[in-house]
Amino acid sequence: MMRKILLAGVAIAIAVARTALAGANDYAFEPVRAEVKKGDGVVVSVRLKHKATGKSVSEAIIVQKRIDMSPDAMDEMVSPLTPVQSNEPSVYSFKTDLSMTGRWLLSIAAKVQGEPETVVGKVTFQAR
Numbered sequence: 001m002m003r004k005i006l007l008a009g010v011a012i013a014i015a016v017a018r019t020a021l022a023g024a025n026d027y028a029f030e031p032v033r034a035e036v037k038k039g040d041g042v043v044v045s046v047r048l049k050h051k052a053t054g055k056s057v058s059e060a061i062i063v064q065k066r067i068d069m070s071p072d073a074m075d076e077m078v079s080p081l082t083p084v085q086s087n088e089p090s091v092y093s094f095k096t097d098l099s100m101t102g103r104w105l106l107s108i109a110a111k112v113q114g115e116p117e118t119v120v121g122k123v124t125f126q127a128r
């Protein structure tokens with residue numbers, strides 16, 4: 001009897017731990033195309049995915065965004081981002097000016113339905 005109660009307690013503890021682990025890390029932003037043309041009015045697009053299921057996540061609300069050349073040691077080289085309409089609901093697109101060839105890092109934070117934590121992503125784009 002005691003043993004059964006103990007086992008039930010362990011099972012509950014594991015279930016609670018699993019729930020706590022599920023969170024913002026279950027999601028990932030991926031580039032739609034990691035290579036873009038250098039220039040003004042370039043569109044960069046990322047797709048939001050639920051890692052475990054591989055399903056695309058739509059209707060996320062982008063709460064923060066920044067693109068800079070930190071991968072090429074130019075953190076101060078920042079460009080503004082303007083959201084633009086994308087062809088797919090799970091693709092989030094932004095118009096920006098990539099004035100220099102090299103690597104640009106898009107840092108993005110989003111609110112996903114049913115997920116209390118803010119989902120963050122870092123996606124590198126190569127401007128050519």
Ligand SMILES: [Cu+2]
Nearest residue numbers: 069074077100
């Ligand atoms: Cu630069």
